[in-house]
Amino acid sequence: MNGFLKLFMGFFLTFTLTGCIGEDYDFSPPTVTISTVSESMNEQSIELEEVNIDWDSDKHYKKETEDILSFAREQKPVSFKSGQKVDYGFDSQDFAIEELNVSLWKNNKEIKLEINDDRSFHLPKDEGEYVIVFDLRSDKGIAQFVGNILMAGSSQEQIFESFFHEKMKDMHIEEVGYSYGLVQMEFNVVHEDDAIAVFRENSEDDEEQISIAYIEKVDNQWEWIQTKGTEWTSPVKWSSMNQPPYIYSGEISDSSIFEVYVGDEPSKIINVEGEKRYWYAISPTKDVEISIIKEDGSKEIIKEINHEELQSK
Incomplete structure (x- = not known):
């Protein structure tokens, strides 16, 4: 009986190896x-x-x-x-x-x-x-x-949005659990053929932040110039980009805030989700004063960092 099994296994291995050796490989020109x-x-x-x-x-x-x-x-x-x-x-x-x-x-x-x-x-x-x-x-x-x-033909918005999604995919291709969502686009903000994109980002540990990117056309192609992001729960109340154009931005968690000013420039306020709001504005100069106007008409200067929140973390 053992001899029969050995003989059977020998035939089986022979046929298996023969099949592997005879396997066809495609060396024809590629498609x-x-x-x-x-x-x-x-x-x-x-x-x-x-x-x-x-x-x-x-x-x-x-x-x-x-x-x-x-x-x-x-x-x-x-x-x-x-x-x-x-x-x-x-x-x-x-x-x-x-x-x-x-x-x-x-x-x-x-x-x-x-x-x-x-x-x-x-x-x-x-x-x-x-x-x-x-x-x-x-x-x-x-x-x-x-x-x-x-x-x-594609509209300017379609071409830009396609570029945005391709760029986001390339930048985060190896990140596990990363997701994003485009919130708003604005064109011709500083000069013709430039744009701003506001988008939400979520990491693997479920931390959410909202970011703003400045993008412009160079040699008739969109190029990503600079980005600034902030977490919703961060003590950093606003931030600005380090090179022109100086884009100031921040999140709004206080429902009584009616307007935000960057120097004398009123900001644009976006309703993101529920009570979450986000503002941004472009200033020709750096280091300007940020102020808010509340629904009751009161005005308040906002520091970049809320130190009370920072100490409580």
Whole structure:
């Protein structure tokens, strides 16, 4: 009986190892997918079509397409937002990239796109139907892919909000238990093509703070310039950014407060949730006086830190 079991196990291991040795591996040219995240946080993607291939791996792969633009225009167009950030990826990568180029074609004119280090690029802002061409040169050979995309216009708010969500995701990608929510956006606050974003943040230990960010366009792209945040229960009653524009901000826990002034500048007050309110204002100068006006008309100067609250903590 023991001899039979040993013989059976021997056959079983032989067949198992044979199956592993004979397993098929895919060394064919990769497929390329481009994708983006919409304002509703839904992912949209398209797999590009192979047009020209000259690839050596387990065997030689060859494919030729004479008129790649005509071929691409025959494909069903997939809609993207103009100006949007787009990510690209390969289904496998058993090759070394030597050169990679992405371009768009419209009316037989080529627009070369700049590729970012995080495997992404930005679409132009002009609307219309475009052919996208993806050129890959590697140690295994060359591969060219195309697609047909339709770019619809986005409002300034949509483009900014998309940038905001992408940036927040990048900044906190490794933080466990982190969450946030956009509260308010305001555009053209100091000059044209800048913005302010007010947002709530929650950490893994359930501490909540509210933050304000100043963002402006540089070379026609949104860039995150500076941020200031405060916890709802903090003894710090207000804070200001350390470089221009000097944005002052703080939380309001007293329901009798009617107005907040930064110097002579009235602040904007936001209802965040329930009785939680938040204010911010922009001052041309640093180190100005912060004052509040209550519903009964009384005025009070507010220090940056409430030392009584600080001592009680």
